[in-house]
Amino acid sequence: MNPGLKLLLVMAIALEISFTQSLIVNVILIIASFGYILIHRISFKALLGLILWPFFPALGLFVSQWLYGTAGIHFAWILFTRIYAYVFLGATFTLTSSITDLALTLEQDFRLPSKFAYGVLAAFNLMPKINEEVKIIKTSALMRGEALHFWSPKLYFKAILSSIQWSQNLAEAMTSHGFVEDQKRTHYRVIRITGLDWSWFIGLFAIVQGLLFFIRY
Amino acid sequence: MDNKTQASMNRHHQSKWTLRNIILIALIAIFTGIIFWGAGFLYTALTVALTPIGGAPFANDLLMGLWCMAGPLTGFVVRTFGSAFVGEFLGAAVEVFLGGQWGAGAFISGIVQGIGSELGFAFTGYKRYDWVSLNASIFTTVIVTFAWDMIKNGYNKFGIPLLLALFVTRYISTFIFGGVLTKMIVKLLDRSNAFSL
Numbered sequence: 001m002n003p004g005l006k007l008l009l010v011m012a013i014a015l016e017i018s019f020t021q022s023l024i025v026n027v028i029l030i031i032a033s034f035g036y037i038l039i040h041r042i043s044f045k046a047l048l049g050l051i052l053w054p055f056f057p058a059l060g061l062f063v064s065q066w067l068y069g070t071a072g073i074h075f076a077w078i079l080f081t082r083i084y085a086y087v088f089l090g091a092t093f094t095l096t097s098s099i100t101d102l103a104l105t106l107e108q109d110f111r112l113p114s115k116f117a118y119g120v121l122a123a124f125n126l127m128p129k130i131n132e133e134v135k136i137i138k139t140s141a142l143m144r145g146e147a148l149h150f151w152s153p154k155l156y157f158k159a160i161l162s163s164i165q166w167s168q169n170l171a172e173a174m175t176s177h178g179f180v181e182d183q184k185r186t187h188y189r190v191i192r193i194t195g196l197d198w199s200w201f202i203g204l205f206a207i208v209q210g211l212l213f214f215i216r217y
Numbered sequence: 218m219d220n221k222t223q224a225s226m227n228r229h230h231q232s233k234w235t236l237r238n239i240i241l242i243a244l245i246a247i248f249t250g251i252i253f254w255g256a257g258f259l260y261t262a263l264t265v266a267l268t269p270i271g272g273a274p275f276a277n278d279l280l281m282g283l284w285c286m287a288g289p290l291t292g293f294v295v296r297t298f299g300s301a302f303v304g305e306f307l308g309a310a311v312e313v314f315l316g317g318q319w320g321a322g323a324f325i326s327g328i329v330q331g332i333g334s335e336l337g338f339a340f341t342g343y344k345r346y347d348w349v350s351l352n353a354s355i356f357t358t359v360i361v362t363f364a365w366d367m368i369k370n371g372y373n374k375f376g377i378p379l380l381l382a383l384f385v386t387r388y389i390s391t392f393i394f395g396g397v398l399t400k401m402i403v404k405l406l407d408r409s410n411a412f413s414l
Contacts, residue, residue, distance in 0.1 A: 061274020
């Protein structure tokens with residue numbers, strides 16, 4: 001499925017289950033997403049993480065709602081399954097789609113200005129380097145006997161200085177490779193939203209509406 | 218030109234949506250996203266510790282300020298309509314792609330927090346970039362995100378005392394991280410003339 005449409009679908013469903021209260025639909029969404037992820041053969045480790053990490057916030061919400069909530073245990077279960085529904089819905093997108101494809105389709109099919117699509121894509125591709133830079137900033141501070149934590153202004157200050165420098169370099173590099181802002185571009189890789197994409201999108205969305213309408217428990 | 222007039226000049230500059238600024242916003246969002254990622258264990262630890270007494274939502278509210286920092290930061294560095302929103306949203310998107318605990322929920326939280334952050338700067342007309350606009354942004358962030366948690370995390374089913382305690386916790390957290398810490402960072406940037414770079 002087209003990554004842009006898939007993201008839209010995932011977000012629309014996530015938004016909808018935030019406002020509706022149906023335990024069974026939440027469970028159906030979890031199972032369906034889980035099946036979708038399994039078909040795409042993700043690693044066992046990633047799958048385990050998906051199940052384990054949300055357990056803490058989900059259980060936390062459940063217990064507090066159970067102890068102090070006025071809506072009873074059924075609502076507590078809804079909140080519990082809602083967390084998992086978010087996570088598995090999100091995983092159907094993040095584990096099976098690439099950021100590059102998303103940027104391309106957002107630019108070509110969703111009319112996002114190309115400077116946004118390619119600018120953000122360029123930044124996201126620097127993610128490993130940014131990870132490294134955070135370590136470098138922390139380590140070099142340690143060499144001066146200064147420990148930087150997430151509450152240290154200096155850590156963010158240095159991160160922003162790096163961002164300013166890198167953004168300048170990246171923008172110049174893109175310009176020197178022929179990127180011109182606000183100009184029409186031709187595309188080496190063309191991504192289209194096909195009729196099949198639309199049928200999946202509309203079909204799945206309609207099914208969720210039907211489920212939410214008929215299953216109220 | 219002495220330092221003071223230079224600083225006040227910088228405070229009045231207006232930015233545009235250029236390629237360079239878009240990359241800058243995204244980079245700052247990713248940086249903050251990765252820094253919070255390192256603090257992710259804190260959220261889980263707090264949640265685990267507070268769950269037996271049913272106080273897990275407090276973990277969420279205690280750290281809310283941290284998650285809402287990208288907005289005010291990008292809003293201050295790139296001073297134009299929408300920069301706080303885009304920064305905050307991308308910050309949340311980073312968490313999703315790093316494999317966060319919230320999945321698709323983080324995209325929506327990012328939009329909600331982004332709107333909260335942006336509203337504050339909108340109310341001051343993108344003209345003031347000082348303690349007042351920062352506080353306006355904190356105020357709108359707390360209101361908007363709390364309203365969202367009323368629905369999403371079922372806060373509306375709690376009694377008034379608990380609700381009030383959660384609200385105050387969130388306000389203090391947002392004030393400290395989104396306000397005081399952001400102000401300190403902006404001051405460092407101002408002193409080093411980074412805004413004119």
